[in-house]
Amino acid sequence: MIPNAMRYSALRILKEGLTGNRGWQPVWREPEPKPEYDIVIIGGGGHGLSTAYYLAKEFGERNVAVLEKGWLGSGNIGRNTTIIRSNYLLEGNQPFYEFSLKLWEGLEQDFNYNAMVSQRGILNLCHSDPQRDAFVRRGNSMRLSGADSVILDPDEIRKMCPYLDHESARFPITGALWQPRGGTVRHDAVAWGYARGADQRGVDIIQNCEVTGFDITDGRCLGVETAKGPIKAKKVAMCVAGSSSRVAALAGMRLPIESHVLQAFVSEGLKPVLPGVITFGAGHFYVSQSDKGGLVFGGDIDGYNTYAQRGNLPVVEDVCEGGMAIMPMIGRARLLRMWGGVMDMSMDGSPFIDRTHVEGLYLNAGWCYGGFKATPASGYCYAHLLATDQPHETARAFRLDRFRMGAMIDEKGVGTQPNLH
Amino acid sequence: MIINHPLLGPRDSAEFVVLGDACLIDRPDGMNAAIEEMHDYAYIRDNPAGEHRELWYHEQGDRSWLVVTRSTLTHEVIEVELARNVARARGRSR
DSSP states (O other), X not given: OOOGGGOOOHHHHHHHHHTTTOOOOOSSOOOOOOSEEEEEEEOOSHHHHHHHHHHHHHSOOOSEEEEOSSSTTOSGGGTSOOEEOOOOOSTTTHHHHHHHHHHHXXXXXXXXXXXXXXXXXXXXXXXXXXXXXXXXHHHHHHHHTTOOOEEEOHHHHHHHOTTSOTTOSSSOXXXXXXXXXXXXXXXXXXXXXXHHHHHHTTOEEEOSOOEEEEEEETTEEEEEEETTOOEEEEEEEEOOTTSHHHHHHHTTOOOSEEEEEEEEEEEEEOSSOOSSEEEETTTTEEEEEOTXXXXXXXXXXXXXXXXXXXOOHHHHHHHHHHHHHHOGGGGGSOEEEEEEEEEEEEXXXXXXXXXXXXXXXXXXEOOTTOTTTTHHHHXXXXXXXXXXXSOOGGGTTOOTTHHXXXXXXXXXXXXXXXXXX | OEEEETTTEEEEGGGOEEEEEGGGGSOOOTTTOOHHHHHHHHHOXXXXXXEEEEEEEOTTTTOXXXXXXXXXXXXXXXXXXXXXXXXXXXXXXX
16 A cells, blocks of 8 residues: 555665665655545644544545644644553543553554654552552553553562652652553654654645634534635544634634643753653652653643743742652752643543534544543544544543533542643 | 732742632522533633633632733733622622
8 A cells, every 4th residue: 555665664774875865755745735625634733643644544534634733743742751651540541541552552563653662661659558559449440451550569669760769758659550561652753653654645734724713504514714725624623732722712612621831841861760651649740761861751730721832930849849759869960951831621631532513523632631642542533533423432431521411531530620630 | 920919919829729710700500500501610611812810819828819810822910809809899799
């Protein structure tokens, strides 16, 4: 299906190296939009591109366009902390995230692109007996979905990570939930790989093409208005987490979502010190080490509505305090960069993949700060919904009307307060 | 962000807890409201890019509730009022 000359392989690198590297082609085309498509996806981020990829590859939909306001991957696909995992508790969530992790495991062979998927494990530390009980329960719930989970005792954690503050008087480490199949992925490469795979299968990826309105007649969506003129479509798929409320407002919708900023940080490059991802259970702090050596870490969202892709100092202080509390050696590393990304914080901390009240208009939104790990399954399930008009079996719970039905998926159990999820 | 508290003057935003959209002051009467009205009050939010009126609680200060008008694009604080005064002006408070 895909011409052999376009595939990446070791042989290809050798051949190009010997012939002056003259055979490489642009990774995707830059087409002008056609007047009409079967499906138009709004948003060329990770989820939009993976939706296009699976639509073309798994569901045979080739007449598809992805409209991106800026450039590919200019949003949260390039701003996250690159962690993948499937360690959720609730029935509505866990099978979906395990499906996603399985897709991650085969992703690079599937789309023939090196996304540096590294299953280096994720270690959730606990600091009291009740918290350990809760982690055991979560570990069991993970296993019910076919995921892996291991409960570690303090001695095993000490062997694995000797540099943690194991016996602090306030937050001693009493155990951990370990998922060996969790890990990290090179986040930009995910966007590029999906874009390349979709483009090779005929999807038009159109950058610098902001959607400015919807063509809705008699309760039916017939297309979109864009910076490059009107485009007709049989189905229109919103996929713009971070800006979902703004785009949905163009269609007259109000969503159960607030936009918040999540900050992320990276230290100067260090020699390998962290085996995988580590999370602090008594505060909100998580850290991993990139392949370049920088410690990549983050914590809570800032807590106020914002569309600015930058945060404020109180949260910087809070995150660094969390780091010092669990891993004092981090204080010797200098902070190299920090940045922020805008999150769709939903009312129960869980996402939406659903139809809307407008015929032919679909919504994928509300990923809070867990969207990166969901990228493959989000795209697959959204493609399933768009192609078949039926929800994928692992995404049935992500309904837009679940608050009305009393079927919230409140993983953290804090209620309808978006800035606490 | 610095919040210009009407009683205490300029205070660091870290002293506050944010509840969200100030429209929460206008809670429908639970005894009479339609289901749709209560649903929208509890779960649906305006989420504008630009000026936004929101409820801030001065937890590490005088524990007053404030209505802060703020830009969600620049973080600029435009106006700060006591939520009590806002609610009274709307006939919400005794």
